[in-house]
Each structure stands twice: as structure tokens, then as C-alpha cells.
Amino acid sequence: MTNVVxxxxxxxxxxxxxxxxxxxxxxxxxxxxxxAAALNRDGLRVxxxxxxxxxxxxATDPADLPAPELVIVASKGNDLEAVADRLRGEFxxxxxxxxxxxxxxxxxxxxxxxxxxxxxxxxxxxxxHSDSHVEYILDTATWIGPYRNTTPADARRVAELxxxxxxxAEAFDDLRPAQWSKLIFNATVxxxxxxxGLPHDPHFAGEPLGPLVHALVDEGKATAEAAGVKLxxxxxxxxxxxTQRGHAHRPSMLEDxxxxxxxxxxxINGALVREATRTNVPxxxxxALYALVKAKExxxx
Amino acid sequence: xxxxxxxxxxxGSLFAANxxxxxxxxxxxxxxxxxxxxxxxxRGLRLSGVGEVVGSVxxxxxxxxxxxxxxxxxxxxxxxTDAAISATAHAFADGYVATVQNGLGNEETLAEHVQxxxxxxxxxxxxxxxxxxxxxxxxxxxxxxxxxxTPLEAVRRLADACTRGGMPAYAVEDARGPQWRKVIFNAxxxxxxxxxxxxxxxxxxxxxxRALVSGLVDEGKAVAAAQGIVLDADPEELIDHAAKPExxxxxxxxxxxxxxxxxxxxxxxxxxxxxxxxxxxxVPTPLNEAIWALVKGVEASWQQ
Numbered sequence: 001m002t003n004v005v006x007x008x009x010x011x012x013x014x015x016x017x018x019x020x021x022x023x024x025x026x027x028x029x030x031x032x033x034x035x036a037a038a039l040n041r042d043g044l045r046v047x048x049x050x051x052x053x054x055x056x057x058x059a060t061d062p063a064d065l066p067a068p069e070l071v072i073v074a075s076k077g078n079d080l081e082a083v084a085d086r087l088r089g090e091f092x093x094x095x096x097x098x099x100x101x102x103x104x105x106x107x108x109x110x111x112x113x114x115x116x117x118x119x120x121x122x123x124x125x126x127x128x129h130s131d132s133h134v135e136y137i138l139d140t141a142t143w144i145g146p147y148r149n150t151t152p153a154d155a156r157r158v159a160e161l162x163x164x165x166x167x168x169a170e171a172f173d174d175l176r177p178a179q180w181s182k183l184i185f186n187a188t189v190x191x192x193x194x195x196x197g198l199p200h201d202p203h204f205a206g207e208p209l210g211p212l213v214h215a216l217v218d219e220g221k222a223t224a225e226a227a228g229v230k231l232x233x234x235x236x237x238x239x240x241x242x243t244q245r246g247h248a249h250r251p252s253m254l255e256d257x258x259x260x261x262x263x264x265x266x267x268i269n270g271a272l273v274r275e276a277t278r279t280n281v282p283x284x285x286x287x288a289l290y291a292l293v294k295a296k297e298x299x300x301x
Numbered sequence: 302x303x304x305x306x307x308x309x310x311x312x313g314s315l316f317a318a319n320x321x322x323x324x325x326x327x328x329x330x331x332x333x334x335x336x337x338x339x340x341x342x343x344r345g346l347r348l349s350g351v352g353e354v355v356g357s358v359x360x361x362x363x364x365x366x367x368x369x370x371x372x373x374x375x376x377x378x379x380x381x382t383d384a385a386i387s388a389t390a391h392a393f394a395d396g397y398v399a400t401v402q403n404g405l406g407n408e409e410t411l412a413e414h415v416q417x418x419x420x421x422x423x424x425x426x427x428x429x430x431x432x433x434x435x436x437x438x439x440x441x442x443x444x445x446x447x448x449x450x451t452p453l454e455a456v457r458r459l460a461d462a463c464t465r466g467g468m469p470a471y472a473v474e475d476a477r478g479p480q481w482r483k484v485i486f487n488a489x490x491x492x493x494x495x496x497x498x499x500x501x502x503x504x505x506x507x508x509x510x511r512a513l514v515s516g517l518v519d520e521g522k523a524v525a526a527a528q529g530i531v532l533d534a535d536p537e538e539l540i541d542h543a544a545k546p547e548x549x550x551x552x553x554x555x556x557x558x559x560x561x562x563x564x565x566x567x568x569x570x571x572x573x574x575x576x577x578x579x580x581x582x583x584v585p586t587p588l589n590e591a592i593w594a595l596v597k598g599v600e601a602s603w604q605q
Contacts, residue, residue, distance in 0.1 A: 195496050196598030203601050212594040215587065284516065285591050291509035292496050292595075298507070299498035 001025050002161060005068040005091065007083050008075025009035065009044075009058075011126045011252075012099060014134035016072055018044040019165040021054030027065040028058040029086070031079075036060050038131040048126065048135040050166060062090040070158060071096045073109055076252075077267035080105055084112045091115070095150060097158060099142070101186055101252075102267035103179070103275070106147045118155055119147040119175045121182045124167065125249060138249060141168035145175025177232035184220030184235040187269045188213055189242075190253035191289040194263060194296065199248035205240045212285070213239055219283040220272060226279035253293070260300040265293040302462060305329040305370040305392055307385050308377030309337065309346075309360065311427040312401060314435040316374050318346040319466040321356030326462055329367060330360040331389055338362050340433025350427065350437035352467065364388040372459050373398035374421075375411065379570040382410045390414040397455050399445055404570025405484055405578060408448040418448040419456050422480040425468065442469050446476025477525075478533040485521035485536040487554075488571035489514050490543075492592045494554035495566065495599070501543055502550025513588065514540060520586040521575050527582040556596070563603045568596040 006017040007029040020026045021044065028044075030036050039058035046052055059065050071091050075083040077100045087096070087109070097118040098105040106119050123140035142162060144155045155171035162169035172178060189200055192213060196203075203209045217236045224231055242249065256263040269290040276283040302325060306317040309332040321328040330346070332338055341360040348354040361367065370392045377385045379402050386398070399419035400407040411418045424441030443463060445456045456472040463470035493504050493514060505511050518536050525532060543549040559566045572593040579586040 192595065192598065195595050197602035197605075198598050199605070201605075203598060208594040209598045209601075212591050215591070284588065287509070288513050288516070288588060288591060291507070291513050292493070295493075295497035295499055295504070295507055295510050298503070 002070065003027075003066050003068040004161075005029055005062075005065055005071045005094070007071060007073045007087065008079060009039070009131075010074070010076050011128045011134060012122055012124070013072070013074030014044060014128060015046070015124060015126050015136055015167070016074055016099075016162070017056050018046045018052075018054040018134065019050075019167045020162065021056050021165075022052070023161065023165045025066065026054070026056045027068070028056050029062055029065060029083075030058055030060060031082075033060055035131045042132040045133045046136055047129075047133065048137055049139050050136050062086060067091065068094045070094060070161075071115070073098050073100075073105070075100075077101055077105065077264040078262050080108050084109050088112045095154060095158075097144065098147075100267065101182075101264050103183060103271035104267065110148055116149040116154070117147040118144055118150050118158060119179065120144040121175070121179050123182070137247075139168060141170050143170050143172055143175060143178045145172040145178075147175070176229050180224045180227075180229045181231045181233040181235055181238065183268065183272060184217055184224065184231070185238050186251075187220060187272045187286060187289070188216040188235065189239060190251040191265070191269050191293055192216070193251045193254040194257045194265075194293050195289070197254070197258075199250045199254065200242055201248035202243045205243045216285050216289065219276070219281070219286050223272060223276040223279065223281045223283060226281045227275055257293075257296055262297060263293060265290060265297070269293060302372070302458070303327045303329065303368065303370045304372045304374060304462065305331060305367055305389070307331045307373055307375045307389050308381065309341070310376060310378075311429055311435055312423060312425065313374070313376030314346055314429070315348065315425050315427055315437060316376065316401065316463065316468060317358050318348045318354045318356035318435070319352075319468045320462060321346065321358050321466075322354065323462060323466050326466070328356065328358045329370065330358050331362075331364055331367060331385070332360060333362060334432070335362050336432040337429070340431075344433055347434045348427070348437045349430075349434070351440050352437050354437075354467070364392070367392035369395060371396045372462075373415075375400045375402060375407070377402065379404045379407060379567050380565055382407050383413075386411050386414045393417075397451060397459065399459055401443060403483070403487060403567055405480075405574025406570055412449060417451045417455070419445050419451055419459060420448045420476040420480060421445045422476065422483050424483070442471065444471045444473055444476050444479040446473045475530075477528070477530045481521070481525040481530050482532045482534050482536055482539070484571060484574065485518055485525070485532070486539050488521060488575055488589060488592075489517035489536065490540060491554040491556035492566075492568055492572060492596050495556040495560045496592070496595055498557065500550065501552045501554065502546065505540065505544035516588045517572075517592065520579070520584075520589050524575055524579040524582060524584045524586060527584050528578065560596075560599055565600060566596055568593055572596070
């Protein structure tokens with residue numbers, strides 16, 4: 001079987017590790033000793049849309065893990081720099097795939113080593129109940145594309161592996177259209193949710209919040225166009241569709257501010273505003289949203 | 302002269318208790334809180350803080366008990382204006398009704414129910430300590446001006462009574478300048494505090510957030526200018542002044558206090574008011590619209 005290392009076991013990392021554990025030899029690289037101990041002792045339980053427990057090997061030191069063909073860097077964006085630092089000089093025969101929200105995760109990892117790189121974005125979601133238990137909530141897809149020294153065929157092989165494990169995955173020749181669709185969607189929906197306290201529910205498509213969401217999406221589309229990216233999906237339509245699902249998703253940025261944790265706003269909203277600045281696209285509403293969420297983080301102390 | 306304060310919360314109580322010091326003025330108060338009304342009738346309306354005053358005020362929760370009045374002073378929260386004036390309008394059939402409320406649109410709401418309306422903006426502040434007892438935190442001026450056909454002479458009589466009673470008030474031909482100055486100040490700072498949880502001073506020391514405040518101020522100024530309103534002071538200077546440690550650095554905006562207590566805010570009459578007047582004049586107000594929508598979203602989240 002394929003050897004896979006999942007680096008970082010938050011919600012997304014835990015879901016990937018558990019599912020891939022059914023079709024591959026999976027090891028998990030974590031930061032805390034007790035996290036590794038819990039995984040080695042209990043395995044990784046999935047509830048919600050699936051119900052099983054997967055055997056995984058876990059360690060806090062990359063040297064303790066078997067040499068993988070594939071490394072998935074699945075840490076939250078805020079931990080990415082630290083996790084990427086620990087990969088330096090390790091796993092030299094592996095292909096490395098990023099899956100963080102926003103833009104720029106690929107560059108962070110690329111600067112730490114010469115591995116072939118794949119890029120991905122994921123729409124699945126879950127809730128992490130403990131170090132060894134994750135609930136699978138939204139069974140939406142993960143999209144994968146080549147980034148550096150990889151081919152569409154490499155992306156397809158990883159997509160097939162993930163799909164074989166029971167998750168949804170799709171490969172693209174160029175990921176940027178999908179990545180930008182998600183970036184604009186996340187910057188808008190997560191920011192508005194974090195500031196209002198609303199889960200992603202029909203308020204986001206009605207009065208008076210809908211027009212703001214639409215205007216934020218329009219700013220994002222103008223930025224994508226200036227960056228030469230043709231969007232795969234219209235983020236406004238993604239928004240409307242998501243609010244009609246019946247289950248109102250709680251974006252991670254909302255959960256972060258409620259728990260008074262640092263959010264991924266710099267990687268998501270910050271990335272969009274930086275791209276807009278670079279391409280001279282006016283984005284006053286995204287600037288406002290970014291400043292407000294940063295200020296909300298500052299209010300924790 | 303008989304004056305009825307409609308909505309005898311903190312600000313209404315400042316007017317009622319001070320006006321009651323005058324021998325030639327009979328003061329009534331209409332308020333929804335029975336304990337507050339009972340305490341006022343039993344022991345008088347008491348102010349403490351920057352001024353110590355006890356006023357003899359006749360208070361009621363029953364609008365039918367109100368006699369005909371020469372003046373009304375409406376001091377309810379803005380979302381209660383319509384209900385308060387429709388209940389009490391009969392008392393002002395031959396009188397004048399002034400608003401000392403926050404925000405935009407109160408005069409128009411009053412004019413739907415009574416003939417003669419006076420525009421007003423007031424700066425004193427306080428809080429209710431217990432029924433019948435209000436803490437007077439800040440002294441300040443009130444500016445009154447005619448709305449519609451109201452003659453300036455009537456506005457002067459009200460301002461004169463307030464001034465003699467200890468609430469300095471001016472009567473001016475156009476009171477929109479101070480009103481819009483206050484509205485722009487509040488609309489540009491209060492919701493930012495409410496959305497972020499930061500005090501006024503901390504909002505102002507974050508360059509990206511201070512730039513957003515300026516963007517909101519600029520839109521408000523443009524809407525005021527399109528109506529020919531001359532602001533009596535620059536909101537930007539007032540905002541920077543208030544951010545000083547010795548002024549209001551640590552002040553939590555009233556809207557932040559509302560949000561923390563999950564009370565409906567006055568955003569519809571602040572940012573929402575700027576948006577409405579902007580639409581009438583064809584002045585775009587995208588930032589005020591965004592902030593308005595976000596605070597409405599916060600209010601909606603309490604229903605979850």
C-alpha cells in the first residue's frame with residue numbers, strides 16, 4: 001500500500017488521515033506528545049456521515065515516521081509556517097500537497113524544500129471532538145491540481161486515492177480557478193459570519209445582508225479578473241446554494257472568534273486584499289471586513 | 302407652561318427633573334416602566350452625579366391621563382418613537398413636540414402624528430440607577446430648531462425654559478448641523494465598537510480601522526452636503542479628541558453595550574438613516590450600508 005504522511009491533525013487532517021487509513025498506510029505528524037499517544041493507542045474514530053475507527057501511526061518527530069510517497073500538509077493556516085519548518089530536509093522522495101484555505105500555502109512549503117508539489121482546496125467539513133475523534137459533516141469535495149514539478153496525472157492519482165478512501169475528490173489541470181472561487185467565497189462568508197455571529201444560513205442571501213455579500217463577491221471577482229484567473233464557480237451562486245442546504249454550516253472563522261482563537265483572516269481576507277493591492281483593484285468592502293475581523297481578534301486581550 | 306417628557310429614561314429624566322425646578326413650568330412624564338413611574342410619583346425624580354437635583358414630576362404609564370401640553374420632549378430610544386407618539390399625540394393637539402433622540406428620521410416620524418415638530422440634538426448623558434433615580438454623567442448643550450412650519454419663536458420658548466432649568470439650550474434656524482454632526486460621529490464609531498468589541502480609543506489607534514471610520518465619516522459628510530447642511534464641527538476632530546486617554550479612550554459605545562446585552566441597536570437610525578437620506582439624494586454610501594447590514598446580522602444572530 002501507499003505510504004502517506006498527514007502533517008497536522010486538526011479537523012481536515014484528522015478526516016484525511018482516518019479515511020486514507022482504510023486504503024493506505026497512514027502516519028500522522030502532530031505537535032503534541034499526548035496527541036500522538038492518543039492516536040497510537042485509540043486510532044482515529046470518525047462519526048457523522050461515516051462510522052469507523054482507523055488505525056494510524058502518529059509521532060511528533062518526522063524521523064520516527066516511515067518514508068512516504070505522499071505528504072499532505074493539513075495544518076491550519078496559522079500553524080503552516082511551523083509545520084513547514086519541520087518538513088525541511090525530510091521525506092525527500094515524497095510529493096507534498098497543501099490544502100490550506102486562502103492563498104500562498106504552496107509558496108510557504110516550496111520555500112522549505114525541493115519536493116514536487118500539488119495544490120488543493122477542500123470543501124468538506126467536520127468537527128473535531130477530541131484528539132482521536134472527528135465528526136464528518138459536509139461530504140463536499142477536495143479539488144487537486146499540479147503546482148511544482150507535478151503533472152495533471154499526479155493530481156489524478158492522489159484524487160483517485162482519496163476517492164477510494166470514501167471522501168470526494170477531483171483533479172484539475174489548473175487549480176487556480178477553483179482555488180480562487182473558494183478564496184472569494186471564504187473571505188466573504190467567513191468574514192461576515194465571524195462579525196455577525198450568524199452561521200452560513202439564508203440571511204446571507206436575503207435582506208439586508210445579501211446585498212453586502214453580493215458586493216463583497218463582486219470585489220473578489222474583479223480581483224480574480226485582474227490576476228488573470230477565470231473562476232470555476234460563481235462564489236455568489238456557491239453562497240446561495242450553501243444557504244439552501246438546510247444545515248447551516250458554522251464557518252471556522254466564526255468558531256475561532258467565539259472561542260477567542262486567532263483566525264485564518266490573514267491567509268484568506270488578507271490574501272485577497274493583498275492581491276487587490278498588487279493589481280490596483282479597489283476593494284473597500286473587503287478592506288473593511290479584514291480590518292474588522294483583525295480588530296475583533298485584538299479585542300480578545 | 303406644561304411640558305411632557307415622553308420616554309423618561311436617562312436623557313428624558315435629565316430634562317424632566319431640571320425643568321421641574323422652574324416655578325412657571327409643570328412637568329409630566331410618560332414612561333413604560335411602572336416601577337419608575339411609581340417611584341417618581343412617590344419621591345420625586347432624583348438626579349445625582351454632575352448635578353444633584355430632585356424634581357417634582359407627575360409621571361404616568363397611561364397616556365390617557367396626560368392633560369393638554371404646550372410642549373413635548375420625546376426622549377425614547379429611536380425604535381420606540383412611533384409607538385410613543387401615537388399613544389401621546391392627543392396631549393399635543395395644540396402644542397409643539399421636540400425630539401432630543403439620537404439618529405435620523407425622528408422628526409419625520411413625529412410629524413406623522415402631530416402638527417408642530419421641533420428638531421433637537423442633545424449631548425448630556427446619564428444612566429438609570431434605580432426606579433426614580435438617574436445618574437447624571439455628562440453635562441452638555443442642546444440645540445433646537447424648527448422642523449417644517451414651526452415658528453422659531455416657539456423653539457425659543459422651549460430653549461429658554463430648558464436653559465433656565467439648568468439644561469443649556471439654543472434655538473437656531475437650522476438645527477440640522479449639530480444633528481448631523483452627532484449622527485456622523487455616532488454612525489462612524491458606535492457600530493465599529495459594536496462589531497469588534499473595542500473601546501473608542503482602541504478603535505482609533507488601529508490605522509486600518511481608523512481609515513474605515515474616516516470612510517464612513519466621508520460618506521456622511523457627502524450626504525449632509527447634498528442636503529445643504531453645514532456641520533457645526535468636523536466629526537473627524539471630535540473623533541480624535543474623544544480618543545484621548547483623558548476623554549473617552551476607554552468608553553464602550555452604547556451600541557457595543559446594546560450588543561453585549563443583546564438589545565436591539567439604533568443602527569437603523571444611524572447608518573441606516575445615512576443610507577436612506579443618501580439614496581434620496583443619489584449619494585452612494587457603500588460603507589455605511591455594509592456596516593448597517595453587519596449590525597443587522599448581529600441582531601439576527603440572537604434569534605438563532
